[in-house]
Amino acid sequence: MAAPTNSIMSFTGVHKSFGGLKVIDEVTFDVVRGSRTALIGPNGAGKTTIFNLISGIYDIDIGKITLDGTDITHTPIQGRIGHGISRSFQNIRLMPHLSTIENVMLGQHTRARGTVDLFKPLGWGPGRRWAEMAEDALKRFGLETYPGQVVGNLPYGIRKRIEVVRAMMADPKILLLDEPAAGLNNQETTELQNLLRQVSDQGVTLLVVEHDMHFVRSLCEQVVVLNFGRKIFEGTPEQVHKDPGVLEAYLGTGNAA
């Protein structure tokens, strides 16, 4: 199947098993350039696994992943970051003993290379701009009061946002967010949506795993639904509620969409 020309990433005929358990079964979908696409499905459907396959944590068994026309199926993690894939994690994966700004700057790691920097601190000369960029991003996400604080002591909602900022710092073409609103209160969720709209307006494509359907409806224009490792639906958030297969999947597993 040929990918539409406006697709930034295509995921074609992908299979993945873990020790005989088929977790991803013949999944094919495209992410439209500049879109805000949601990947939804009941618990255990394989959403995080798809993110792990896209970001290169796991190798796929059969199938192909392309990004912006480049086949990245066998590209290692670092290379994929370089190609413009960045992600956040469902369970927060910050470095608890490092400060907020240091965590955020780790997001720049693959980009911020230059001449031998071993004894040239980033705060000196032209290297200073990386630190400034990180400070600006923290400001934009309303985290400017925390730069020097050790991340491990900060509240959950703040750490969740720091993860999103860190993912942004890689300057991605496509940003994968695994349940970014989980555990946030209503106000924090609204703020997050506004920020993600800003990010999207700058041309970054968003692929979001999210259980909160209000969040999905108000942010995303395209939805892909997985169930038991298979794609069961692809369309708009309005259509998804009327689809009998999707209703069945959610009701069948006792989840309210």
Add this chain to the structure above:
Amino acid sequence: MLVTQQVISGLMLGGIYVMVAVAFTLTIGMLNFLNFTIPPIFMIAGMTGWGLTYYGLPFGLSDGGIHWAVALVVGLAAAAAASLLVERFTYRYLKAKYGDATEHAIPLVSSLGFLLIFENTVLILLGSDSQAFPVPFHDANLRFWGLIVSIPQMACLAISLGTVALLSSMLKGTRTGRGLRSIAENPEVSTLLGVNVHRIVPVMFLITGLLCGLAGIIFTLNYHEVSAYMGNEVAAKAIAAMVIGGLGNIWGAVAGGIIVGVVETLSIHYFGADTIKISVWGILLVVLLIKPQGLFGHTRIGKGKF
């Protein structure tokens, strides 16, 4: 006055322990293993230096022994090269995965193997006797208010502390340093963020090799004596210094190194040379009883807090 003199000597001696303790603490903090190759790497710097001043370059490339300063620079390079060799064949080659305690036994045991290989290679090539190292400034001392301060010792303490300060700012302020600290904290997540573990781990071994080599040179310059076993005593005390300061903490290793140096000279002064080990390890036990994580250690042992 005599006591003050002993404290001053202890500070200088502590400068040597500081660098070796920092090398130990870096490896523990980052890779969670006690690097047994640190004592021979310390020794390689001194013994290579001595060999070159005594025999000259191999294969008759020089006409007899070469200048002591050049010889010591080559010794430093040899120490760094040895450390990279250790990285290649203990850590990188034999490492299976991170995070599992049993797998840390593999680099530990293979570094023990390297300790024996290095030591015996030097024994075969240069013999087991202690050798006098020819430096010209035996008696460059400053005297004020009745105290004697040896200039080489003072310079050595300054070099030691300066090196550690440079290292600390590199860890805090540079991209490589940040990568290093993130690997110390969590190698898996670091990899997911694109930190190249295989590129940065050798940098850490290079740093520890240079630290130990420099310490070996400073030791040689101050005591004018080298042997194939010169690293063992120093490394044992540096391990005590690291534990006193708190595992994985650079400034803790600095404090620990200086404490051990001063305790050592005071112990000689008050109770005689035989009591050094009892005093040093006694202080260690006291510190551990009061603060099990060491003076500056965090509660979680060996994790990301340089």
